[in-house]
Amino acid sequence: MFPILRHSLKRLAGQILWWGLSLAFLAALLIPFYDSIAQQQSQVTELLKAFPKEVMAFFGNINDLSTPAGYLTIEFFSYMPLVLGIFAVLVGSGLLVGDEERGTLDLVMAYPVSRAAIFWGRMLGFAIAEAAILAVTWLAMSITIAWTSLGIGWGSAALPFVSLFAVVLLFGTLALFFSMLVPSRSMAASLAGFLLVAGYLITSLATLNPDLETINRLSPWKYYQSGDAINGLNLGWLVGLLAASLIFSGLAWWAFERRDIRVGGEGGWHLAGFNLSGRK
Amino acid sequence: MSVNEELAIQTQGLVKYYGRVQALFGLDLEVRQGEIFGFLGPNGAGKTTTIRCLLDLIRPDGGSVRVLRMDPQKEPVAVRKRVGYLPGELHLEDNQTVAGELHYLVGLRGRSVDWQEVVKIASRLDLDLKTPVKNLSKGNKQKVGVLQALMHHPDLLLLDEPTVGLDPLMQQEVLRMIAEEQARGATIFFSSHNLSEVQETAGRVGIIRKGKIVEVAETEMLIQRAIRRVRIRFKQAVDVEFLCRIPGVKLLSGEGGLNATVQIDGEIDSLIKALAAFSVSDMDIERPSLEEIFLAYYESGRKEAN
Missing domain, CATH: 3.40.50.300 (P-loop containing nucleotide triphosphate hydrolases)
Incomplete structure (x- = not known):
């Protein structure tokens, strides 16, 4: 599994660098404004009240803008799963099927490596890449926080990233699972991307419309703590998100163990074929 | 198994x-x-x-x-x-x-x-x-x-x-x-x-x-036993019809009794034995390539399908 993991990380190195530095730059840019915004809390709140409440529902409670948790939520963490979700959905959907569509999986699968090693090596590579991007961003944010009056320690600043990691991982594994079922990577990415955006809309609008609460329970976004996590993690929600990721990974693995490895042109628009005869 | x-x-x-x-x-x-x-x-x-x-x-x-x-x-x-x-x-x-x-x-x-x-x-x-x-x-x-x-x-x-x-x-x-x-x-x-x-x-x-x-x-056997063409030149004109009576042999042409071209399917032994009764000045056996044999299989499959 380790050669696969090492290779997977090598391939994702560019993405880790690009995403990590971009998000680190964004965090370092936004955090220093906290002091000036906190001083002008009343004017900023008045300004934001001019926006329709349906719009503001997507950013959290504007009255909390002067609190560290509220500021981090509104300025950064409220939309971050959507941004990193793009990375997760693209990487997750192409983790194995991308290579399959390019035809490079055929050769690797002819080597003495089990399907489980290939699957989990790639999966672990994806999780490590995501963690690395978040670690770089957290580092930049924590350094910048030290120059403000936010008063959040390095440990506390890491907690929203833990919650963010879990929710983004879930969408990545969902995309991976879809890629094992549908005929193409783009279709899997579209499906997972749709659920990512739909979950964001439902959870945001559920704060205005209680009728959406039932369906909101199915949205991973409901269990994402955003900036509030600096006051402590909801371990139940965190474990739930990680467990859901594990379940989708397990289902994707089950499917990968049983399906044919396609070469260019094979399979077409049929659903991925499985051997359900009981044998792997 | x-x-x-x-x-x-x-x-x-x-x-x-x-x-x-x-x-x-x-x-x-x-x-x-x-x-x-x-x-x-x-x-x-x-x-x-x-x-x-x-x-x-x-x-x-x-x-x-x-x-x-x-x-x-x-x-x-x-x-x-x-x-x-x-x-x-x-x-x-x-x-x-x-x-x-x-x-x-x-x-x-x-x-x-x-x-x-x-x-x-x-x-x-x-x-x-x-x-x-x-x-x-x-x-x-x-x-x-x-x-x-x-x-x-x-x-x-x-x-x-x-x-x-x-x-x-x-x-x-x-x-x-x-x-x-x-x-x-x-x-x-x-x-x-x-x-x-x-x-x-x-x-x-x-x-x-x-x-x-x-x-x-x-590979050799496949080539050996495949249909092949044989060109025979006799020293004196003969009635080439006798070639038709040899099992597996088909007469393709017999110009003036001096030259004959036959197609043979299978062993060539019976043809050689039959020719021993005549004076033969030259004989040319066309061996098919594997490609021709393969094409023959492919063509026969197409005919079956049709």
Whole structure:
């Protein structure tokens, strides 16, 4: 599994660098404004009240803008799963099927490596890449926080990233699972991307419309703590998100163990074929 | 399935569907240990599907497979450890050099490959390891494919069109390497559209048509027993009608009793014995190439279908 993991990380190195530095730059840019915004809390709140409440529902409670948790939520963490979700959905959907569509999986699968090693090596590579991007961003944010009056320690600043990691991982594994079922990577990415955006809309609008609460329970976004996590993690929600990721990974693995490895042109628009005869 | 110790590859009643399309129709195949076996068939006949079933890249819908006496579905890693595979359409990762790609593949084989061996084979193939994969020509990409299949000197080589894209000199070099692997004791199973190359290399050939094996024979035997043309020149004019009475012989032309052209299906012995009663000044036997034999099988299949 380790050669696969090492290779997977090598391939994702560019993405880790690009995403990590971009998000680190964004965090370092936004955090220093906290002091000036906190001083002008009343004017900023008045300004934001001019926006329709349906719009503001997507950013959290504007009255909390002067609190560290509220500021981090509104300025950064409220939309971050959507941004990193793009990375997760693209990487997750192409983790194995991308290579399959390019035809490079055929050769690797002819080597003495089990399907489980290939699957989990790639999966672990994806999780490590995501963690690395978040670690770089957290580092930049924590350094910048030290120059403000936010008063959040390095440990506390890491907690929203833990919650963010879990929710983004879930969408990545969902995309991976879809890629094992549908005929193409783009279709899997579209499906997972749709659920990512739909979950964001439902959870945001559920704060205005209680009728959406039932369906909101199915949205991973409901269990994402955003900036509030600096006051402590909801371990139940965190474990739930990680467990859901594990379940989708397990289902994707089950499917990968049983399906044919396609070469260019094979399979077409049929659903991925499985051997359900009981044998792997 | 009874496992034959002498066989490197054994399939029985292999069936494979792609959706609603059936690719293999109960394919029975036996490849002996240590032989070079040529696998012939037109495009879409099921050659690549068969090879991919042997490596557990795809799962058959029926029948059984044994590779080196193992079931590839139950022991895929053990099978692949002893097999070298060259896919028909080789795709390599573009964002690295040839050396980077090969280091990765060597890593997947564990400690069974010596890097010096990789360098040695690359040198024989005139392959520059520092070239970025994306800059490789089709022929050079094929060399990488051949190299990675041979680098661990496997017990069984599964080669799907091994010389495609290579220049004639390099084709000869690859065929030499294949022969060396056989001399070492390896079994070679290869598909090719270059029939003269199969004729030159393979001890036995199998012809697959529409997902079924239609012929397996020693390459020489297949050529020997195929229909051939014989031109006979007699010293004196004779009544060539006697040729029609020889079993398996068909008279095609008999110009003035001095020249005759016949087509013979099967052994030539009876014709020689019949000709012994006459004075023959010259005789020319046209041996068909493997290509003609293959085309005959393919054509007969088309006629059957029609």
